[in-house]
Amino acid sequence: MDGFHLDIPFNRPYTTGRELRYIQEAVDGLQLSGNGPFGERCEDWLQQRTQVHRAMLTPSCTAALELAALLLDVGPGDEIIMPSFTFPSTATAFVLRGATPVFVDIREDTLNIDERLVEGAVTERTRAVVPVHYAGVSAELDALRAIADRHGLAVVEDAAQALASTYHGRPVGRDGDYAAISFHETKNVMCGEGGALLLNVEEAAPRAEIIREKGTDRARLFRGEVDKYTWRDLGSSFLLSEVNAAFLWAQLEQADEITAERLRIWQAYDAVFADLEDGLARRPVVPEHCTHNAHMYYLLLADGPTRDWLIQELRREGIVALFHFLPLHTSDAGLRFGRAGSELTVTSWASERVVRLPLWIGMGEDEIGRVVRAVTKALTSRERPIEVGAR
Numbered sequence: 001m002d003g004f005h006l007d008i009p010f011n012r013p014y015t016t017g018r019e020l021r022y023i024q025e026a027v028d029g030l031q032l033s034g035n036g037p038f039g040e041r042c043e044d045w046l047q048q049r050t051q052v053h054r055a056m057l058t059p060s061c062t063a064a065l066e067l068a069a070l071l072l073d074v075g076p077g078d079e080i081i082m083p084s085f086t087f088p089s090t091a092t093a094f095v096l097r098g099a100t101p102v103f104v105d106i107r108e109d110t111l112n113i114d115e116r117l118v119e120g121a122v123t124e125r126t127r128a129v130v131p132v133h134y135a136g137v138s139a140e141l142d143a144l145r146a147i148a149d150r151h152g153l154a155v156v157e158d159a160a161q162a163l164a165s166t167y168h169g170r171p172v173g174r175d176g177d178y179a180a181i182s183f184h185e186t187k188n189v190m191c192g193e194g195g196a197l198l199l200n201v202e203e204a205a206p207r208a209e210i211i212r213e214k215g216t217d218r219a220r221l222f223r224g225e226v227d228k229y230t231w232r233d234l235g236s237s238f239l240l241s242e243v244n245a246a247f248l249w250a251q252l253e254q255a256d257e258i259t260a261e262r263l264r265i266w267q268a269y270d271a272v273f274a275d276l277e278d279g280l281a282r283r284p285v286v287p288e289h290c291t292h293n294a295h296m297y298y299l300l301l302a303d304g305p306t307r308d309w310l311i312q313e314l315r316r317e318g319i320v321a322l323f324h325f326l327p328l329h330t331s332d333a334g335l336r337f338g339r340a341g342s343e344l345t346v347t348s349w350a351s352e353r354v355v356r357l358p359l360w361i362g363m364g365e366d367e368i369g370r371v372v373r374a375v376t377k378a379l380t381s382r383e384r385p386i387e388v389g390a391r
């Protein structure tokens with residue numbers, strides 16, 4: 001070690017203190033595979049909170065998206081409309097089935113899929129539209145639903161970041177045919193690796209049970225509905241272990257407190273950074289009809305070099321800030337498996353300019369203040385405009 005010390009990490013996983021107790025209970029209960037009592041508790045909670053027909057825990061959001069792709073029976077030649085500004089899982093879930101991701105640009109305000117461009121990307125091969133609720137702020141689900149209904153498409157929400165957010169007063173996850181949630185360590189409520197598929201298509205639930213039980217009707221055996229279980233359909237191993245579900249339950253119990261605490265930090269940032277909006281940075285936009293879960297605080301800067309420079313300046317002050325997403329449409333796999341369904345200029349614009357600031361439970365006034373001062377000092381001291389390639 002050379003004395004270099006990063007004192008404000010980008011993320012620090014929060015634990016409520018009950019995780020180990022619940023895991024011990026699960027161990028004592030002698031059922032550690034999926035579909036145990038903690039898993040049921042988590043699924044009931046999710047169903048109540050999101051008002052969906054059915055919630056099924058999965059090993060990840062990625063697995064939940066893959067399960068949705070299997071339920072939709074998409075295959076080679078089929079097209080799935082999605083943003084390019086997202087995590088690769090949004091696309092891979094469908095590429096695994098042989099389908100083609102068709103990338104559509106995002107809105108400048110929320111950085112969510114631009115619903116005004118979706119209809120222009122629909123072809124006779126389109127099967128679904130997959131909005132991503134960036135930073136926990138909902139995409140325009142009403143408009144997307146109308147387009148989907150006009151063309152007979154499914155709506156699959158990548159709600160990885162959006163548990164506890166609302167759209168026109170409705171819980172996010174309730175509007176799509178399916179919605180996928182993540183409980184990855186980097187998300188607000190987590191269990192290391194985990195996820196859930198929310199189902200609003202009632203008829204799909206029995207098949208989803210079979211698919212996630214490796215293609216068998218074992219779930220029905222456990223309910224006493226059949227006297228043996230057999231191979232019934234395509235499937236995979238899409239159940240969340242009871243160990244993870246026990247951990248997750250400790251988090252879901254405190255989901256409201258977690259959201260409130262994250263919002264407090266988010267709002268502290270947002271209030272101060274209003275002063276940067278005279279040309280130095282743009283703050284996140286949350287439409288009036290949306291509430292969000294403070295999954296992320298980000299700023300959009302003047303240009304790419306300024307963003308990269310700010311990240312370095314912050315790191316010199318011991319603050320870890322990050323950027324993402326590298327657009328899928330210009331990635332190796334995106335070029336190989338997908339195609340553009342519109343111009344993608346806003347995607348490139350946002351991807352170059354976005355910087356994400358530390359936001360984790362346990363950040364005190366002290367740490368928030370340090371981030372705020374470091375960002376403000378750097379941006380107000382930097383001469384502009386910045387020459388591209390200057391650093």
Ligand SMILES: *Cc1c(COP(=O)(O)O)cnc(C)c1O
Nearest residue numbers: 060061062087089160182184195
């Ligand atoms: C985190 C994330 C995922 C992947 O979630 P996992 O649970 O790690 O599979 C997918 N999509 C988006 C938008 C995400 O933020």
